Amino acid sequence: MIDGALLLDKPLGLSSNAALQRAKRLFRARKAGHAGTLDPLASGLLLVLFGEATKFAGPLLDADKEYVARLKLGERTATGDAEGEILERLPVSADETKVETALQRFRGAIEQIPPMYSALKQGGVPLYDLARQGKTVERRTRTVQIYELRSLRLEAPFLELQVRCSKGTYIRTLAEDIGAALGTAAHLAALRRTASGGFRIEAAVSLAALEEADEKTRNAALLPLSALLTGLPRAELDAVSEARFRNGQALAGPALEGLCGVYGQNGRVIGLGRSDAAGLLRPVRLTAAQEAE
Numbered sequence: 001m002i003d004g005a006l007l008l009d010k011p012l013g014l015s016s017n018a019a020l021q022r023a024k025r026l027f028r029a030r031k032a033g034h035a036g037t038l039d040p041l042a043s044g045l046l047l048v049l050f051g052e053a054t055k056f057a058g059p060l061l062d063a064d065k066e067y068v069a070r071l072k073l074g075e076r077t078a079t080g081d082a083e084g085e086i087l088e089r090l091p092v093s094a095d096e097t098k099v100e101t102a103l104q105r106f107r108g109a110i111e112q113i114p115p116m117y118s119a120l121k122q123g124g125v126p127l128y129d130l131a132r133q134g135k136t137v138e139r140r141t142r143t144v145q146i147y148e149l150r151s152l153r154l155e156a157p158f159l160e161l162q163v164r165c166s167k168g169t170y171i172r173t174l175a176e177d178i179g180a181a182l183g184t185a186a187h188l189a190a191l192r193r194t195a196s197g198g199f200r201i202e203a204a205v206s207l208a209a210l211e212e213a214d215e216k217t218r219n220a221a222l223l224p225l226s227a228l229l230t231g232l233p234r235a236e237l238d239a240v241s242e243a244r245f246r247n248g249q250a251l252a253g254p255a256l257e258g259l260c261g262v263y264g265q266n267g268r269v270i271g272l273g274r275s276d277a278a279g280l281l282r283p284v285r286l287t288a289a290q291e292a293e
Helices: 016-027 051-061 096-104 127-132 171-181 207-212 215-220 225-229 239-246
Strands: 004-010 032-034 042-050 065-073 075-077 086-089 108-112 142-155 158-165 186-196 234-236 258-263 269-275 280-286
Touching (some): 004 051, 004 225, 016 207, 016 215, 042 051, 051 269, 096 142, 096 171, 108 171, 158 171, 158 186, 225 258, 225 269, 239 269, 239 280
Parallel strands (some): 042 186, 234 258
Antiparallel strands (some): 004 042, 032 042, 065 158, 065 186, 075 086, 108 142, 258 269
């Protein structure tokens, strides 16, 4: 059994699930998952989880993300990215001043309408299935946070941006909306995820490198379970408290409120807990009792 996480640099042209399956075979893992899908046309950081690490996917999915996005101005496509049919071409007149003025509108809390070509479901059917049938349905707006948005390079008709945003942000939609703010059309020509939570692409490894490495080198690329809890408040339990916690009992917790990492003796990861305003620590996710770092 392998319990840990892998920072994978997913290549272009490969789905997140295909990348996951290749990594799973390389490590001969029985159980694997990932925290945050990347489309085949996107590259970059994919957090692959093995064994007990899959239990922490929820908080990892909720983490902020960072991207480098390449927009093509002057063209609107059916899918909002380079894969779709071009539906409209408009003239482009943009300079750095106009770009900065437009970007100011999209920093902070913004409203987005999810694109039809998305995995959101309506009546149990993914929106992209309806879109492929030529159907368009009403979607509710959602509020997302754009923490950082800056221009990296403008070489018309291409505009490269750095974006740091909350979960649920559609970069394709952001690209289209920025195009409209510039008085033209736009679609997402390329996308690379450079960070997820506290993890960055600089620490990631490629599938090619993993395939060429020996087993010892591959295993050295794995992060321990404790690395997935970095940044969370820490609660430490003795053996008696751990047994009660694993049985679902609430314990008198640390003087904090919210999600925290729970550890046993010798730094073993017990799982995730949540401490409420009354100071009670309740289990949220638990590792197998035999887990050891």
